[in-house]
Amino acid sequence: MRDPNLWEYPDEFHPERFMVSPSKEKDDEREQLALNYLPFGSGRRGCPGAHLGNIFVGVAIGTMVQCFDWRINGDKISMEETGEMSLSMAHPLQCTHVARINPLASFESGDP
Known part of the structure; x- marks a missing residue:
């Protein structure tokens, strides 16, 4: 979540960066934000207990x-x-x- 290639001012707290306008012109931005914000959701950093919980x-x-x-x-x-x-x-x-x-x-x- 601190990659300067993905975020402007990555070391500062800006919760508005995760807010996306519901307009249809912003579909690309919505998809990009969805891919950028995966801190512990998938891949090798996915939750280790998710399957056990299920x-x-x-x-x-x-x-x-x-x-x-x-x-x-x-x-x-x-x-x-x-x-x-x-x-x-x-x-x-x-x-x-x-x-x-x-x-x-x-x-x-x-x-x-």
Whole structure:
């Protein structure tokens, strides 16, 4: 991020250098800025734990789907939206997990 060939005054803090106008004439500038600002996003400087994080998320979701039934808190789901820049649910979905199996069932019967 301090390459003088890519940035004017590379050792000074100028956050406006990452702001791009949404106009269509600036497509080339937008693409160039996207390529310039990759401090730890890809290549040999990519995050070393990104793949591990993806694996853990998959395992966690798989475990929640496999081991639990999910009950909705309330009568019905409200799909009402709120927000301006990014939409979110006005009434977030709330669920309660119910175990499908008793994890201690094998120990209660006396079998090792």
